[in-house]
Amino acid sequence: MDIRTLETWLWDAACAIRGPVDAPKFKDYILPLIFLKRLSDVFEDEVARRAQVLGGEKVVLDLLEQERQRGQVTLVRFFIPENARWQAIRRQTTGLGQYLTDAVRAVARENPSLAGVIDMVDFNATAAGQRIISDEHLKSLIDVLSRHRLGLEDVEPDILGRAYEYLLRKFAEGQGQSAGEFYTPREVAILMARLLEPEPGMTVYDPACGSGGLLIKCHLRLLERFGTMENGHLRLPNQIKPLRLFGQEINPATFAMARMNAVIHDLEADIRLGDTMRHPAFLDAAGRLQTFDLVVANPMWNQKFGQELYENDPFERFRFGAPPSSSADWGWMQHMLASLNEKGRMAVVLDTGAVSRGSGNQGANRERDIRKAFVEADLIEAVILLPENLFYNTTAPGVILVINRAKRKPGEILLINASKLFTKGRPKNYLADEHIQRIADLYHTWRAEEGLSAIITKEEASRNDYNLSPSRYVATGEKEDVLPPEEAMVLLREAEEERAAVDQELAQVLHMLGLGDFRANN
Numbered sequence: 001m002d003i004r005t006l007e008t009w010l011w012d013a014a015c016a017i018r019g020p021v022d023a024p025k026f027k028d029y030i031l032p033l034i035f036l037k038r039l040s041d042v043f044e045d046e047v048a049r050r051a052q053v054l055g056g057e058k059v060v061l062d063l064l065e066q067e068r069q070r071g072q073v074t075l076v077r078f079f080i081p082e083n084a085r086w087q088a089i090r091r092q093t094t095g096l097g098q099y100l101t102d103a104v105r106a107v108a109r110e111n112p113s114l115a116g117v118i119d120m121v122d123f124n125a126t127a128a129g130q131r132i133i134s135d136e137h138l139k140s141l142i143d144v145l146s147r148h149r150l151g152l153e154d155v156e157p158d159i160l161g162r163a164y165e166y167l168l169r170k171f172a173e174g175q176g177q178s179a180g181e182f183y184t185p186r187e188v189a190i191l192m193a194r195l196l197e198p199e200p201g202m203t204v205y206d207p208a209c210g211s212g213g214l215l216i217k218c219h220l221r222l223l224e225r226f227g228t229m230e231n232g233h234l235r236l237p238n239q240i241k242p243l244r245l246f247g248q249e250i251n252p253a254t255f256a257m258a259r260m261n262a263v264i265h266d267l268e269a270d271i272r273l274g275d276t277m278r279h280p281a282f283l284d285a286a287g288r289l290q291t292f293d294l295v296v297a298n299p300m301w302n303q304k305f306g307q308e309l310y311e312n313d314p315f316e317r318f319r320f321g322a323p324p325s326s327s328a329d330w331g332w333m334q335h336m337l338a339s340l341n342e343k344g345r346m347a348v349v350l351d352t353g354a355v356s357r358g359s360g361n362q363g364a365n366r367e368r369d370i371r372k373a374f375v376e377a378d379l380i381e382a383v384i385l386l387p388e389n390l391f392y393n394t395t396a397p398g399v400i401l402v403i404n405r406a407k408r409k410p411g412e413i414l415l416i417n418a419s420k421l422f423t424k425g426r427p428k429n430y431l432a433d434e435h436i437q438r439i440a441d442l443y444h445t446w447r448a449e450e451g452l453s454a455i456i457t458k459e460e461a462s463r464n465d466y467n468l469s470p471s472r473y474v475a476t477g478e479k480e481d482v483l484p485p486e487e488a489m490v491l492l493r494e495a496e497e498e499r500a501a502v503d504q505e506l507a508q509v510l511h512m513l514g515l516g517d518f519r520a521n522n
Contacts, residue, residue, distance in 0.1 A: 001148055001155050003162060009148060010166050016140035021133055027167040028253075029133060032121050033145055034163060035260045036104060039078050039118075040086040041151035046076040068110070078114065078263075081106045090146055096135040097124035116252070116273075117259040156233060157265040161216055164261055169392075184298045184349065185390050187431040188398075189213050192347040193221035194440040195382075195402055196294050200226060201241035205292040205339055207276040208299040208332070209247030212258035216265055218296060219243050245269035246292065248276045277309060277328070277335060289315050295336045295346035301398075302351055303328040320373035323366050329354040330370040333401070337379065343406045345381075349398045352469065355383055359467035372466045375413070375458055379403050382414040382443055385470040387422035389429045399470075402443070409446060413461060416442055416453045417474035451476055 001009075014026045021029065050060045060075065067073045082088060084103035092099045100123040108119040125132050148154070165186055198204060198218045206214050222243055227234040236242055245267060249255040255273045262269035272281040282290040310322035310331060317338040323330040329350045336346050358368030374380050382402040389395045397419060421435040431439075441447075448455045454473040461468060 001159055003159075005148075006159060006163055007166055009144070010163055013141055013144045014167075016144050017133055017137045019137070021137075028121055029123070029138075029141065030145075030167060031164060031257065031260065032104060032118060033100075033141065034150070035118060035264065036084065036089075036107065037086050037145055038150040038264060039107065040080050040084065040089075041149055041154070043076055043078065043080040043085070045151040045153070050075055078107070079110045081110055086146070089142060093139075094135070096138045096142075097131065097133070100124075100138065114259075114263075117256045117263075120253060120256045153231065153233070158220060161261060161265055164211065164257065164264070165213065183210060183392060184213055185392075185428070185430065186213070186217075187436060188298075188349065188386065188390060188400075189217040190221075191431060191436045191439060192296055192349070192400060193217040194436060195347050195384075195400070195443055196221075196296060196345060197225075197444075198222050198243055198294055201243070202293040203244045203246065204294045204296060205282070205290075205336075206247040206295070206297050207280070207335060207339065208297050209249050209258050209271065210254055210298070212247060212261040212269065212271065214296045214298065215245045215247055215258075215269060216261055216267070218294070219245065219265065219267060242267070245271075246282055246290075247271045248274055248281045250275050277305060277331065280315065280335070280339075282339075289317070289338050291339055291341040291344065293341060293344055295339055295344065295348070297332070297336060297346070298349040298398075299328075299332040301329065301394075302326065302353075303332075305331060320370045320377075321366060323370060327351075327354070327357075327367065330367055333374070333403075334370070337374075337403060340403070340405055345405070346403045348401050348403070349386075350401060352385065352397055352399050355399055355401070355468040356472070359465040368466055371468065372462075374403075375461050375466055375468075378407060378410055378458065379405065380413055380468065381407050381409075382416065383468045383470055384416040384439060384443075385419050387419050387429055387431070390422070390431070392428065409455075411458050413456050413458070413468065414443060414446060414448075414453060415456060415468065415470040415473050417470040417476060418452070419471065420476055 010030070013030050017026065017029060047057060047060050047064075050063075051057045054060055054063065064073065064075055064079060067075060068079060073079045081103075083099075084107050089100065089103060101121075104119045104121070104123075108115040108117070123133065123138060165183075169183065169186075192214060196218065198221060200222065204215060204218050206212075209215060219242070222240075223234055223236060226240045227236055229235075245262070247258060247269065249258055249271065250273075252273060255271065258271045259269075262271060270282075274281050280289060284290050304325055305328045307322060307325055310318045315338065317335050318331065320330075320334055333348065333350075333354075336348060340346060354367070355371070358365030358371075361368065380401065381404040382400075384400040384402075386397045386399065388397045391398060416439060418435070418439050421431065421438065422429040423432045423435075442449065442453050446455070447453065452474060454470070456473060464472065
C-alpha cells in the first residue's frame with residue numbers, strides 16, 4: 001500500500017460515516033477500527049506461523065486457550081477473542097454498534113495493556129435519544145476498512161502510522177486552535193529526529209507526547225540509519241538495540257492514540273497518563289525525576305500555570321527561576337533539562353517569543369533571566385527559526401531549541417533562520433525533504449552560511465541581552481513581520497502580571513507607613 005492508496009482508503013472510510021459524524025470526530029471511530037483490524041490480522045499471521053511449526057491451526061488455538069487459562073499468553077503478542085476477529089465482525093449484520101463495543105472491550109479484558117486504549121469508544125452511544133452513528137453507517141465503514149489486509153507482511157508499520165497522521169491532520173484542519181496540542185507536523189518531527197540522531201539503545205522521553213509522533217519519528221530515524229531489508233521490510237538487526245521510549249500525556253483520548261500508535265509500530269513504549277508539570281510519572285527509586293539520553297517535545301505554547309507550581313516543586317526543577325504565569329515555556333524547558341542525564345540532549349519546539357521576550361527591558365524579567373541562566377550554563381546549542389504557517393494551532397512560526405549538556409562547541413550557539421525554507425501548501429505550508437536535509441546539515445556540520453545561519457558566542461548573546469532570535473543575527477533581506485497576535489497577548493498578560501506584583505508591593509509599603517487608604521482616596 002502506497003501513500004496515495006492509503007489516503008484514498010481513509011478518505012473513503014471517512015465518507016462512509018459522513019453525515020452522522022462531524023469531520024473532527026472521524027478519527028474517533030476510524031482509528032480504533034484500523035487498530036482492531038491490525039491486531040486481528042497480525043493475530044491471524046502469528047497463528048499461521050506457529051501452525052507451520054506446531055502442526056496446524058487447531059493445535060495452536062488449543063495451546064493458546066491453555067495459556068489463557070494459566071493467565072500468561074506467549075504464543076502471540078496480543079490474544080484476540082473470537083468475537084473480535086475481523087472475519088467475525090464482517091459477518092455481523094445486526095446490532096453492530098453494541099457488537100463492536102463488546103468486541104473492543106473483550107480485547108481490552110484479554111490484554112490488560114490495551115485497557116483504556118482500544119476500548120475508549122462506545123460505538124453504540126446515543127445523543128438526544130438517537131444513535132450517534134447507525135449500524136448502517138458502521139457496516140459501510142467496516143466494508144471500506146476490509147479492502148486492505150493489515151498483517152505482518154502486508155504493510156510497513158509506518159504506513160499505518162501515516163494513516164494515523166493523515167486522520168489527525170484532517171482533524172487538525174477542521175479543529176483549528178486545539179489540534180496543535182497533540183499534533184506536530186510530520187516534517188517538523190522528522191527534522192527534530194534528524195537533529196538528535198538517536199543511537200541504538202538510547203532512552204527517549206517526551207513529557208507532552210500527544211499522539212506519540214515525536215517518539216515514533218526517533219524510532220524511524222534509528223530504523224533508517226541501522227535497519228536492514230528483510231522480506232521487503234526494514235528491520236533492526238538483532239545486534240542493534242532498539243530505542244526505549246517514554247512519554248506522558250494529560251488527555252485520555254490522546255493518550256490512547258499514543259498507545260495505539262506505539263503498538264501499530266510494534267514498539268514497546270512506556271506511555272503514561274497524567275499531568276507532567278504537577279505529577280511527573282517517571283521517577284527513580286528515590287522519588288527523583290528519572291533521567292534520559294534524549295528529550296523531544298512540543299509542549300503547549302505559552303501555557304498558564306500559577307506561581308505555586310514553581311514555588312512548591314518537590315522535584316527541584318526550577319533552579320533557574322520561576323517563569324511568569326503568562327507563559328510556562330521556560331518552566332517546561334527546566335522540567336526537561338532536569339529530565340536529561342549528564343550527557344543528554346533535547347530538541348524542543350516553542351513559540352518564537354520564548355527566545356526573545358524580555359530582552360532589552362530595564363530591570364528584571366523572568367523569561368530573560370532564565371534564558372540568561374541557560375546561556376551562562378552553556379546549555380543552549382542551537383536555535384532554529386521555522387517558517388510561518390506550519391502548525392495547526394497558529395500561523396506564527398515556532399522555534400526549535402537544541403539543548404546539549406555536553407556541547408560539541410563550548411561557548412558557541414548556532415542560530416539558523418529557516419523562515420524562508422518552505423513549500424507553499426493549502427491550508428498549511430510544509431518543509432520539503434530538501435529543506436529538512438539542509439537544516440540538519442547546517443546543524444551537524446556547525447556552519448555559518450550567509451542569509452541562513454550564524455554562530456555566536458556567549459559573550460555576543462550577553463551583549464544582545466540574551467535575545468536568541470535567529471532573525472536578529474541572520475538577515476534574510478526582508479523586513480521583519482508584525483508581531484503575531486498570540487505573541488502580543490503573551491506580552492500583554494506578562495505586563496499585567498508585573499503591574500499586579502508592583503501594585504501588591506506598593507500596597508504593602510503603604511500599609512507599613514500607615515497610608516493604607518491613601519491610594520483609594522487619591
